[in-house]
C-alpha cells in the first residue's frame with residue numbers, strides 16, 4: 001500500500017478496468033452521456049482489436065484533493081501543479097465529465113473520437129477525454145495548452 005492507494009469507492013481503479021465495468025464507481029459514476037459515447041466508441045474500436053481501458057474516471061473530492069496534494073509535491077509549486085491536476089471544485093473528473101483512457105484507446109480516439117463527440121481537451125494530456133456533443137458535426141474544439149488555460153479551472 002503506497003500513499004497513492006485509494007479505495008474503490010473513491011473512484012480508484014485497478015489495472016485493466018474497461019468502460020463496460022459498471023462494478024467500479026470510477027466508471028459507473030461517470031456522466032451517463034459520456035459513458036454511452038465511450039461504450040459506443042469502444043464497441044466499434046473492438047472491431048479494430050482495440051480495448052478501452054480506464055486509468056481514471058469519476059473521482060471523489062477527497063481523492064482529487066490527495067492527487068492535487070501529491071502533484072504540488074511532485075511539481076514543486078501550486079502554480080505548476082495546476083497545469084496537471086485540478087482542484088476538487090473544478091475537476092471534471094469529480095463531476096463525472098472526464099475520463100483518462102489507456103494507451104490504445106488514446107491512439108484510436110485521436111483518429112475517431114470526434115465522430116462520437118469524444119475530444120481531447122488539453123494538448124499536454126493526450127489521455128484525457130471529455131464529451132463535446134457538437135464535435136460530431138463540427139469536429140473537436142481547439143485544445144487548451146494545459147488545464148491552467150481552461151477558464152473552467154479559474155476559481156472565483
Ligand SMILES: [Zn+2]
Pocket residue numbers: 093098099100125127128129
Ligand atoms: Zn483527466
